[in-house]
Amino acid sequence: MEIIASHGFMLLALACIFGLFMAWGIGANDVANAMGTSVGSRALTLKQAIIIAAIFEFAGAYLAGGEVTSTIRKGIIDPAVLTDSPELLVFGMLSALLAAATWLLIASIRGWPVSTTHSIVGAIVGFAAVGISVEAVEWGKVGQIAASWVVSPLLAGSMSFILFISVKKLIFDHDNTFERARKYVPVYMWMVGFMISMVTLLKGLKHIGIDFDLGLGSKFFNAMVISTFIGVVVAAIGGALLRQVKATGDINSTDNIERIFGILMIFTACGMAFAHGSNDVANAVGPVAAVVSTVQSGGLIGAKAVMPWWVLGIGAAGIVVGLATYGWRVIQTIGRKITELTPSRGFAAELAAASTVVLASATGLPISTTHTLVGAVLGVGLARGVDALNLRTVGAIIGSWVVTLPAGAGLAIIFFYILSAIYGA
Secondary structure, eight states: OHHHHHHHHHHHHHHHHHHHHHHHHHIIIIIHHHHHHHHHTTSSOHHHHHHHHHHHHHHHHHHHOHHHHHHHHHTSBOGGGGTTOHHHHHHHHHHHHHHHHHHHHHHHHTTOOOOHHHHHHHHHHHHIIIIIOGGGBOHHHHHHHHHHHHHHHHHHHHHHHHHHHHHIIIIITSSOHHHHHHHHHHHHHHHHHHHHHHHIIIIIGGGGTOOOOOSSSSHHHHHHHHHHHHHHHHHHHHHHHHTTOOOOSSTTSHHHHHHHHHHHHHHHHHHHHHHHHHHHTHHHHHHHHHHHHHHHTTSOTTOOOOOOHHHHHHHHHHHHHHHHHHHHHHHHIIIIISBOOOHHHHHHHHHHHHHHHHHHHHHTOOOOHHHHHHHHHHHHHHTTOGGGBOHHHHHHHHHHHHHHHHHHHHHHHHHHHHHHHHTTO
16 A cells, blocks of 8 residues: 555556557557458558548547456456555556567567457466466456457358358359449448447447437347448448449459449448457556556555546557557558458458457457457458468467467566566565
8 A cells, every 4th residue: 555655656657658558569460450451452551541540449449448448457357365465456467568568569570460468468367376376366257268269260250251252142253243242232331330339339338428218128129220220321321432433444343343342341441440449459458447546546456447538548549659650560461461352352351350359349358359350361261262371371370379478478477576676565
């Protein structure tokens, strides 16, 4: 208690600095994953991807990020174990942020697409198990998170495989492909609008005190009605944009069809950015929120705290700067080195990945966007056969995943002991 009372301001300052560093790493590594398919398929330029990320990452973080933030903030460590020594929680969260951010910096420099969720969860488990006690870790919650790292790429891969096959059967396997694309692409746009609206209404708006009630019974049914309407609006806007696409040369050429899917990818990129913000901003602001809550309450562990605007601002700003300054390295790996992506293939991967991440955010499970998107891209590649995949790149990516967890844990342990020594804990 004395350490928090004496050094509260400095601890808050370190939390902000380390949180910003972590958010930068998320932008450089994970947002690059989220935007990799759009930029890799040349549906969006890097500048356009940054603008979309700036808007929709923040919207996702604020409107739908609360469920996952609570898991990172207080779901991995048992608060009761630290009731008499709150400074250990503060040092641990600071160490976890610095450790995960340091590893993300190393990985981003080398172009490795690693999991920020792996990094921060591994770091928290590492400091807690070694710096406090093995009993301090909620191993049941860690087990659920670990299971999601396997389930999420399989789910996203299966969804992207099915989506791309549906595109092939509905559009590409016909003679009048251009007209069929104009007919069916708005349906996919409706799916994007419906999916994002559902999670926002069911899980997001409660964080800002807004609750829609049409008097139609359950909250879920109300949300379905509203989301269906929003999906129709999105599809109508998309349909209007599609009518502006002018065919050149052979009207049914692949180039013309891919131009239509290029417009669709603008919608899926927005959806993926929202989904990513709702899930992965927690990796940066969750530990910061734990420090802020503990310091401002004078050392009370598990004190109920509203997520401050400025904490979310730190996360959003860091993510956008990270993407703008270093994101291109991982974008190259995801967008161009796993399998050849076109707008139609990129759309299937992005929509599948966004759906998986949004579902995880709605249930409070902090999955890895990296694993999800790589799984989705693999699913699209497998739809064209194993030969369409660069297995060497896939192997290197999986290798970087294996190294991430112990790297985060090891660095966190080192930083935890350094901070404890500095402040005499």
